[in-house]
Amino acid sequence: MKPENYKKLASKYEPKKPVFKNCIRAFWTGGLICIIGQAVSYFFIFFFNFTEQTVGNPTVAFMIFLSMLLTGFGVYDRLGQFAGAGSAVPVTGFGNAVISAAIEHRSEGFVQGVGGNMFKLAGSVILFGVFSAFIVALIKSVF
């Protein structure tokens, strides 16, 4: 049997993904994380004199701090199984990717294990973000 035919046959017997249910879950968990982020933003605006435009920075840092605690206690991975993209797309998911890789590889030592593997999962986000931003900004600044 050709590989293409096999793929077709296999996909016929695959359990159907509950796409609609997954989307509902992703919607409300992702939205909830953004509501927490909005509350953190207002906290920084009122107590640390940030403006609506600059408040993104401390908010992101604080959300990654929260994600460290949740990842360390094993809560974030369980949330990820339930929420799918709802927990992966917010910046806490980026933090989770870095922090879980760091924790997972600590048995190999801090230099080769933690240092070498920290960006194993999140590296591609940084690479393609930086490269595409470079191209976009280059085009914009030339024209």
Next chain:
Amino acid sequence: MIAMFFWAFVIGGLICVIGQLMMDVGKLTPGHTLSILVVAGAVLAGFDLYEPFVDFAGAGATIPITSFGNSLVAGAMSEAEKHGVVGVLTGMFEVTSSGISAAIVFGFIGAIFFKPKG
């Protein structure tokens, strides 16, 4: 203020639904999905479409990973206005430094204090 919370919820949730559809219907890995979303954020920033989105939805636009691409472009452009093309490289991480620094610092602290699960 209540409206801001509402729009943060709706817009943030919708971006997550887009990611979920890319994973379920498009059959992409989470790594591919996040990379595409970051690139989308950078391209939107290139057309000046992301900033109005932040004004309107607040954390609903700054918390999803798409804002990472937007902030990279914003940092590069603000330096490029001062120093020309060279500023594209020197300003790249100007706005996003807090996210990357936080991930590195808290990742290391996490690795010191927490033991791997499972």
